[in-house]
Amino acid sequence: xxxxxxxxxxxxxxxxxxxxxxxxxxxHLQLIxxxxxxxxIPSNTxxxxxxxxxxxxxxxxxxxxxxxxxxxxxxxxxxxxxxxxLLGSDRTPHDQFVQNAGEMLVITTEALCAAISRSxxxxxxxxxxxxxxxxxxxxxxxxxxxxxxxxxxxxxLLMCHDRIDGDDIRITHDFLSLMLGTQRSSTxxxxxxxxxxxxxxxxxxxxxxxxxxxxxxxxxxxxxxxxAEYARLIEGA
Amino acid sequence: MARFFFNVRHRPGxxxxxxxxxxxxxxxxxxxxxxxxxxxxIMVARERHTFIRxxxxxxxxxxxxxxxxxxxxxxxxxxxxxxxx
Numbered sequence: 001x002x003x004x005x006x007x008x009x010x011x012x013x014x015x016x017x018x019x020x021x022x023x024x025x026x027x028h029l030q031l032i033x034x035x036x037x038x039x040x041i042p043s044n045t046x047x048x049x050x051x052x053x054x055x056x057x058x059x060x061x062x063x064x065x066x067x068x069x070x071x072x073x074x075x076x077x078x079x080x081x082x083x084x085x086l087l088g089s090d091r092t093p094h095d096q097f098v099q100n101a102g103e104m105l106v107i108t109t110e111a112l113c114a115a116i117s118r119s120x121x122x123x124x125x126x127x128x129x130x131x132x133x134x135x136x137x138x139x140x141x142x143x144x145x146x147x148x149x150x151x152x153x154x155x156x157l158l159m160c161h162d163r164i165d166g167d168d169i170r171i172t173h174d175f176l177s178l179m180l181g182t183q184r185s186s187t188x189x190x191x192x193x194x195x196x197x198x199x200x201x202x203x204x205x206x207x208x209x210x211x212x213x214x215x216x217x218x219x220x221x222x223x224x225x226x227x228a229e230y231a232r233l234i235e236g237a
Numbered sequence: 238m239a240r241f242f243f244n245v246r247h248r249p250g251x252x253x254x255x256x257x258x259x260x261x262x263x264x265x266x267x268x269x270x271x272x273x274x275x276x277x278x279i280m281v282a283r284e285r286h287t288f289i290r291x292x293x294x295x296x297x298x299x300x301x302x303x304x305x306x307x308x309x310x311x312x313x314x315x316x317x318x319x320x321x322x
Binding site: 148149150151172173174182183184185186188189190191192193196202203204 | 243244245247252255256257258259261276279280284285286287288289297
């Protein structure tokens with residue numbers, strides 16, 4: 001397989017690297033295709049590989065007696081597995097799996113750690129990404145505690161929209177309920193509310209974003225903080 | 238097993254019905270009713286929507302696979318009837 005070229009990379013984190021830092025990782029990156037719900041990092045198991053999404057995205061979920069709830073979303077802006085590995089753990093109590101199928105560049109934990117030990121700037125950039133992840137998780141806690149379900153749905157759809165090409169998000173109400181931590185019928189109500197304002201078009205198993213601008217207004221301050229932090233910390237905006 | 242669809246009525250008119258496009262399978266209508274009640278209990282207790290002011294005015298309009306209405310379950314059925322006259 002030909003090696004990934006920096007100029008053709010879609011992962012924003014890899015794109016933000018200097019040529020020298022990218023060169024440290026490049027020989028170790030292997031492109032794989034991913035399938036819906038494919039486990040990437042199982043909970044409480046040593047992390048052997050990390051994943052830079054090129055196309056598609058993944059969910060971080062936590063499971064308890066109340067069921068499974070999504071606590072984070074990582075797509076082409078990030079590195080799946082960075083959080084536990086760079087913070088000195090070899091595993092995480094949370095599950096990460098593919099939420100939207102596509103392609104990812106895989107690197108072994110060993111190769112990533114070796115590259116980090118050789119480059120302070122690479123290490124710093126990845127730590128900054130973790131700072132953005134912590135911000136995203138905190139915002140999830142905020143919206144779950146204080147926002148209505150239609151606002152939470154708008155936020156979640158915007159976050160998905162940021163991580164796909166085009167406007168179609170493949171998702172069922174059943175799975176959406178899992179992601180939002182709501183009853184399935186609550187999801188049905190929230191979908192109808194956004195559709196009634198012509199912000200989305202819902203078909204069975206698919207939601208199409210029609211009016212992103214207004215949806216950002218609906219999502220209010222539930223959306224935008226981690227995205228702005230990403231722009232500031234990673235892309236120097 | 239039969240598939241039942243849990244449409245939610247939240248105000249009068251066609252725009253006041255949130256249509257369930259997926260449905261869920263149950264052994265019988267009674268099991269579907271129990272599911273409606275358990276969802277309603279959780280929604281009343283902890284789920285808020287911008288455009289729903291009072292869950293007690295809402296009802297599940299359960300449909301069968303043929304699109305026929307088979308049962309209405311008002312959210313107010315989650316509240317036990319008073320023992321006092």
